[in-house]
Amino acid sequence: MSAQSLADTSIWLVVLAASVGTFAIRLSFVALFGRLEEVPPGLERALKFVPAAVLTALVAPRLVYLDGTLALGVGNDRLLAGALAAVVAWRTESMLWTIVAGMAALWTLKWLALGL
Structure with missing residues (x-):
């Protein structure tokens, strides 16, 4: 395995990890707000x-x-x-x-x- 292919593999692993992390963060908010009856007023004011x-x-x-x-x-x-x-x-x-x-x-x- 050459140094260039190792570098390419590392870059793709970082991209994959960042993608999974971003997806997990977004999914956590969707799952959280799906379980709540109502968004707390303080959070709703902050999100504006x-x-x-x-x-x-x-x-x-x-x-x-x-x-x-x-x-x-x-x-x-x-x-x-x-x-x-x-x-x-x-x-x-x-x-x-x-x-x-x-x-x-x-x-x-x-x-x-x-x-x-």
Whole structure:
């Protein structure tokens, strides 16, 4: 058995173990909630924040890091467009207008940076 085939086998074993682990975690929640008559109110309140937390975890690093370094200044177009989008989201509570305003701001800032 060569070193390369051993490495390939190890990678597949890790993928298999991660898949089984993920499936077991998800199945445990399905089985747990299948046995409960009602979800506890505290847990239900906490679960309402999960989508916002996940979205923030996905978006925030792209806004504050530029080329692998922390960029919190005026030169970070994504941060400025994100800040404008956050204001639009707060004022309008509309996902469509938030996306439109954020993308328009980002494209405008990129266009201005190229033109200067």
